[in-house]
Amino acid sequence: LLVAELSASVDTTVHLSGAGGTNPMSSDADFKAEVINVGGQPLILWTGQTKEAETARNSVVKFAVAFSYVVDGQVSLQRVGVVRYVAAVRTSLESDDPEQAAIADWEAAMSLSAEDLYTEHVAAWASLWKSGIEVEGRRDIAQQTNSSLYYLLSSVRENAPYSTSPGGLAGNG
Numbered sequence: 001l002l003v004a005e006l007s008a009s010v011d012t013t014v015h016l017s018g019a020g021g022t023n024p025m026s027s028d029a030d031f032k033a034e035v036i037n038v039g040g041q042p043l044i045l046w047t048g049q050t051k052e053a054e055t056a057r058n059s060v061v062k063f064a065v066a067f068s069y070v071v072d073g074q075v076s077l078q079r080v081g082v083v084r085y086v087a088a089v090r091t092s093l094e095s096d097d098p099e100q101a102a103i104a105d106w107e108a109a110m111s112l113s114a115e116d117l118y119t120e121h122v123a124a125w126a127s128l129w130k131s132g133i134e135v136e137g138r139r140d141i142a143q144q145t146n147s148s149l150y151y152l153l154s155s156v157r158e159n160a161p162y163s164t165s166p167g168g169l170a171g172n173g
Contacts, residue, residue: 001109002067002087003117008077016073035069038103041110042069047099049092062092064102084114128153 006014031048046065053060067087075083088105095101109117133149135142 001105001117002089003109003114003121004085004087005114006075006077006083006085007081009079011077011079013074013076016070016075036103038066038107043067043103043106044069045099045103062098063090064098065089066102066106082114086110086117 008014030051031046033044033046036043036045044065044067047063049060049062051060065087068085070085077083086106086109088102088109090098090101090105092098112120133145135145
């Protein structure tokens with residue numbers, strides 16, 4: 001799950017580029033985008049697959065992303081108010097039906113309060129950070145080390161036998 005939280009200190013309207021969800025842009029995958037109705041709420045569903053397999057022995061990966069619908073990407077924020085959007089991401093690496101799994105994950109997340117989701121998130125990261133690395137004497141090295149550790153922890157799971165992307169830890173590096 002991914003949760004985006006928007007807040008403002010003054011009344012304002014913001015435009016979220018791509019938040020309408022019907023025109024995703026990627027050179028790495030083929031997308032289909034549609035708006036579906038789930039439990040009386042509009043939901044954007046992106047489905048597709050990567051254009052090529054990571055290795056000759058693997059197949060392409062199918063994926064689905066289900067996320068909250070934002071009309072035309074326009075969001076009005078009230079002073080001291082908070083707007084949250086939830087997205088659920090699933091792939092064929094962990095699910096036989098990524099589309100249905102993403103929708104089910106999104107529905108389950110929407111049944112929880114934002115505070116419950118946040119508390120679960122903080123607890124999971126606290127558990128991951130127990131394996132941390134401490135570097136003393138060189139703040140720049142400590143920052144690079146912790147940044148790299150963050151991307152590693154974000155990219156791999158103990159229950160998935162897959163490496164990080166060949167593009168580098170955080171990008172095309």
